[in-house]
Amino acid sequence: MNEEVKLKILENILKEVSRRYDELVKLQEKRMKQSFEMAVRDPLTGLYNRYFLKDVFYREVERAKRDNTCIALIFLDIDRFKTVNDRHGHETGDKVLRNVAELLRNSFRPYDTVVRYGGDEFVILSECKGFDFEKRLKELVIDLERRFKRYKISISYGFAFTPKESKTLEGTIAIADKRMYQMKKSKYHK
Amino acid sequence: MVAKVFSAEGPSLAVNLETVSEMMSRTMPDFDFLILSIHPDFPVGDVNYYVQKVFQTDRYLAFQSIDAFANDKIVQGIVALVLKFERKGNVGLKVFNGLSKYKETDLLDRFSDFLRENNDKYHVIISSPLISTLDSFIEDLNGQFAHLENVVGGVSPGFKDKRLLAYEFTKDSIVEDGFAVLSFENFAVASSVSLGFEPYGISYEVDHAEANRLYSVGKGDPFLNVVHSILRGISNPDLNYLRYCPVAFIDENGNVQNLRSFKDIGNSYVEFFGNVKRGQKFKLSFALADRLLDSDKKAVMSVKKDLKTIDLLLNFSCRARQYVLGSKSVDEVKTYMRIGNAPLFGFFTLGEIGKGATSEHLKLHNDTSIVVGIREL
Numbered sequence: 001m002n003e004e005v006k007l008k009i010l011e012n013i014l015k016e017v018s019r020r021y022d023e024l025v026k027l028q029e030k031r032m033k034q035s036f037e038m039a040v041r042d043p044l045t046g047l048y049n050r051y052f053l054k055d056v057f058y059r060e061v062e063r064a065k066r067d068n069t070c071i072a073l074i075f076l077d078i079d080r081f082k083t084v085n086d087r088h089g090h091e092t093g094d095k096v097l098r099n100v101a102e103l104l105r106n107s108f109r110p111y112d113t114v115v116r117y118g119g120d121e122f123v124i125l126s127e128c129k130g131f132d133f134e135k136r137l138k139e140l141v142i143d144l145e146r147r148f149k150r151y152k153i154s155i156s157y158g159f160a161f162t163p164k165e166s167k168t169l170e171g172t173i174a175i176a177d178k179r180m181y182q183m184k185k186s187k188y189h190k
Numbered sequence: 191m192v193a194k195v196f197s198a199e200g201p202s203l204a205v206n207l208e209t210v211s212e213m214m215s216r217t218m219p220d221f222d223f224l225i226l227s228i229h230p231d232f233p234v235g236d237v238n239y240y241v242q243k244v245f246q247t248d249r250y251l252a253f254q255s256i257d258a259f260a261n262d263k264i265v266q267g268i269v270a271l272v273l274k275f276e277r278k279g280n281v282g283l284k285v286f287n288g289l290s291k292y293k294e295t296d297l298l299d300r301f302s303d304f305l306r307e308n309n310d311k312y313h314v315i316i317s318s319p320l321i322s323t324l325d326s327f328i329e330d331l332n333g334q335f336a337h338l339e340n341v342v343g344g345v346s347p348g349f350k351d352k353r354l355l356a357y358e359f360t361k362d363s364i365v366e367d368g369f370a371v372l373s374f375e376n377f378a379v380a381s382s383v384s385l386g387f388e389p390y391g392i393s394y395e396v397d398h399a400e401a402n403r404l405y406s407v408g409k410g411d412p413f414l415n416v417v418h419s420i421l422r423g424i425s426n427p428d429l430n431y432l433r434y435c436p437v438a439f440i441d442e443n444g445n446v447q448n449l450r451s452f453k454d455i456g457n458s459y460v461e462f463f464g465n466v467k468r469g470q471k472f473k474l475s476f477a478l479a480d481r482l483l484d485s486d487k488k489a490v491m492s493v494k495k496d497l498k499t500i501d502l503l504l505n506f507s508c509r510a511r512q513y514v515l516g517s518k519s520v521d522e523v524k525t526y527m528r529i530g531n532a533p534l535f536g537f538f539t540l541g542e543i544g545k546g547a548t549s550e551h552l553k554l555h556n557d558t559s560i561v562v563g564i565r566e567l
Contacts, residue, residue, distance in 0.1 A: 017391030
């Protein structure tokens with residue numbers, strides 16, 4: 001066999017080996033992305049989970065400090081969600097949660113972070129600047145009550161500002177949670 | 191043991207045998223056993239007649255081989271290995287027929303029993319080229335033993351009308367569908383498998399295979415596409431070009447277990463000189479002549495180290511290696527003889543039988559050179 005053919009075969013083998021490596025790297029990247037998504041997503045609603053919240057909170061706080069802005073943390077809870085499960089079953093309860101999650105996702109900007117914090121609780125991280133989120137939240141309540149009229153649910157919320165009011169996630173959530181609770185109290189204990 | 195190797199390359203079987211007999215009479219008039227490699231061009235029906243007539247013996251095994259080794263020469267004709275035992279050495283011969291239908295008979299059990307009853311001997315197998323069946327047979331044989339380290343051999347290369355066909359000859363028979371076993375008794379034996387081909391890249395996993403045909407790898411990707419890519423850009427691509435890159439099957443630790451040579455390219459599959467199974471992993475490999483020769487050198491040095499002195503060297507070297515070695519083909523046997531310092535007999539095979547590179551089980555290898563050192567105790 002002449003030298004040219006030998007070299008050509010070796011060249012072709014190298015090309016095939018490179019192709020396989022590229023294929024494998026792409027597959028690994030895809031798998032890593034999938035693993036990451038599975039680790040940070042809530043499987044029921046597709047929203048981010050509380051593990052992701054911790055990670056993104058501190059990044060956003062640092063950014064807010066650098067840009068001299070603030071981040072609003074909105075703590076949101078579905079009112080009377082327990083009755084949905086009790087009266088209509090958990091399957092319906094899950095469906096309602098998924099639909100509420102979708103409504104929340106569509107109610108905020110793409111770069112705001114919407115998280116299912118647990119059960120029927122949600123947390124939204126939103127940049128204060130350029131967004132009248134108080135108005136948006138009021139509209140959200142009306143929208144939700146209308147859509148889910150059959151289940152007689154609503155939402156209560158409270159918000160806190162970071163880094164102004166607290167620099168830690170726990171601290172900011174505690175403040176927002178307290179305010180949410182005050183709203184709930186004022187709604188149902190009039 | 192005194193071992194001598196003689197050869198002749200004339201056009202006539204009878205004349206070649208007479209020539210060898212004459213050479214023998216000058217230096218080795220008296221012998222205990224004769225092993226003959228006979229080129230497939232000589233008439234099959236004449237072999238036993240002329241061997242018995244010329245050598246006046248029934249203590250022989252003859253087999254067909256296109257190329258055989260007579261010490262440091264590659265011969266296409268007749269090569270005779272003549273053995274004379276000096277102490278308690280002896281060679282037994284047994285033939286096992288019916289390899290192609292072994293699953294329907296008790297051949298496996300009979301051969302297993304034979305090996306058990308003779309586990310103190312070293313067995314050399316010369317087999318007909320029923321490649322795929324032999325591979326399955328060896329695999330099934332492994333299931334009967336924890337390890338098999340006293341068996342080695344080669345597959346006779348012969349072709350007729352483009353079909354693989356080769357015979358073994360004994361005083362009583364012409365074997366087309368089986369193998370002959372030479373059992374060396376009271377000998378120290380050491381063997382080593384020389385690979386030389388290096389695996390490269392990421393492994394492929396066999397997806398769909400039937401016997402020695404590979405259809406797809408990974409998630410159903412046709413392996414034919416990989417073979418075509420290797421031959422891309424070469425005008426008039428020849429299957430022989432793939433001798434440079436047999437596939438290397440690897441174990442779970444990534445070590446090469448054995449190699450598989452390309453035999454044929456079909457419309458939807460690639461055929462090898464040995465079976466391929468779903469789930470097996472392999473890599474592409476490549477070697478140049480010098481790499482093979484380096485590996486050969488290490489193999490014979492290992493045998494020499496184990497035996498110290500050697501009476502006889504046997505070599506079963508894959509025909510595929512010839513393409514890679516090219517003009518350096520003869521350097522392989524020269525290296526073995528130089529380091530082993532003993533007469534050498536063997537042939538270019540269509541498959542080599544020996545222990546796995548990383549296991550104690552027997553394997554049907556491709557693309558290897560198995561060197562065996564033998565010394566009478």
